[in-house]
Amino acid sequence: MNMRKYLLSGAFAIAMFAAVTPAANSAQVTGNFNVTVALTSVCTMAAIGDLAFGTYTAFQGGALVATPTSATLTCTRGLAGVTANFDTAAPGSTAAAAAANAVGAGVVQGLQYTILATAGAPVAGTAATAGSIGTGDTRPYAITGNMPANQAGDPSQNASPQVRTLMVNY
Amino acid sequence: MQFAGPNMFQPGFFVCFILTVMLGVLAAPLDAAQVNGQFNVTVTLQSGNSPSPTTAPQSAFCTTTPGGLAFGATVTVVCSTGAFVDIAPSRPGQPWSPMHGGAYRYIYQASRGGDILGTIDSYAGIGTTTSWRVVNTVNWDYFEMTTAW
Numbered sequence: 036m037n038m039r040k041y042l043l044s045g046a047f048a049i050a051m052f053a054a055v056t057p058a059a060n061s062a063q064v065t066g067n068f069n070v071t072v073a074l075t076s077v078c079t080m081a082a083i084g085d086l087a088f089g090t091y092t093a094f095q096g097g098a099l100v101a102t103p104t105s106a107t108l109t110c111t112r113g114l115a116g117v118t119a120n121f122d123t124a125a126p127g128s129t130a131a132a133a134a135a136n137a138v139g140a141g142v143v144q145g146l147q148y149t150i151l152a153t154a155g156a157p158v159a160g161t162a163a164t165a166g167s168i169g170t171g172d173t174r175p176y177a178i179t180g181n182m183p184a185n186q187a188g189d190p191s192q193n194a195s196p197q198v199r200t201l202m203v204n205y
Numbered sequence: 206m207q208f209a210g211p212n213m214f215q216p217g218f219f220v221c222f223i224l225t226v227m228l229g230v231l232a233a234p235l236d237a238a239q240v241n242g243q244f245n246v247t248v249t250l251q252s253g254n255s256p257s258p259t260t261a262p263q264s265a266f267c268t269t270t271p272g273g274l275a276f277g278a279t280v281t282v283v284c285s286t287g288a289f290v291d292i293a294p295s296r297p298g299q300p301w302s303p304m305h306g307g308a309y310r311y312i313y314q315a316s317r318g319g320d321i322l323g324t325i326d327s328y329a330g331i332g333t334t335t336s337w338r339v340v341n342t343v344n345w346d347y348f349e350m351t352t353a354w
Contacts, residue, residue: 082242085247087248088248092252092345106244146248148246178244180246188252190250195246195247195250196245197245197247198246199243199245201241202241203239203242205240
């Protein structure tokens with residue numbers, strides 16, 4: 036065997052070893068598993084400003100409209116069937132059953148008033164991705180108040196400010 | 206003839222049924238939730254007792270019941286201070302007697318630039334309302350009368 040044949044045979048052997056041997060040794064095994072979570076839907080509510088009626092002059096001829104305030108909720112995305120109602124804890128206060136909009140009434144300083152929380156259109160949040168946690172839906176409520184005309188008032192009945200509560204059910 | 210399924214009249218069926226109902230009742234509140242937010246309702250009542258003479262006069266704010274125009278009528282005046290005054294005729298068929306500021310006779314002098322216009326009756330007896338004005342302020346209006354006493 037001359038040198039040339041010897042080299043060719045060696046190169047062929049190395050090539051075959053490199054091409055065949057590694058493939059025969061690598062392998063893969065897979066195992067499936069489940070990612071599970073139980074999501075509890077939650078809404079959070081930001082602080083609500085005062086519903087300020089301003090000054091009511093006894094027996095005034097016109098109704099007094101309060102400066103509106105608002106409540107803003109941040110909720111789990113896609114919540115449906117959200118309802119709202121007012122409390123009845125304040126003295127002399129009443130509230131309608133929970134519905135899309137909350138309706139209530141009350142007495143402050145001996146003056147009767149009505150309140151209404153109107154649900155605005157929800158603003159959809161952003162979905163989570165592998166690179167982002169996403170954001171929740173925003174649900175606004177506009178709270179308005181009206182105080183009828185021709186009321187005498189009573190400074191000793193239900194002092195101002197009077198605390199009321201907006202309850203949102205989901 | 207026999208039924209192949211469970212007999213609903215067996216005690217075990219009722220136990221299972223009651224448990225199922227109880228689980229359903231208990232499961233419902235777990236799905237419901239609530240979030241609360243408190244807010245203040247504020248108002249400033251402007252009445253006759255208000256200690257703010259710069260913005261309102263220190264007089265009571267009163268109203269009268271309607272329909273007191275006929276002889277023999279009784280008019281009740283209700284004030285925001287809680288005080289009230291009854292104006293009733295002293296004798297049948299006679300005009301109202303002035304009590305606590307009540308008035309039944311009104312004389313308005315038509316004038317311009319301080320000069321009285323016309324020759325109307327200028328007699329102002331007890332209880333005669335002699336002048337009035339409507340005062341317009343920033344947030345409210347009020348009616349003011351001067352009565353001979």
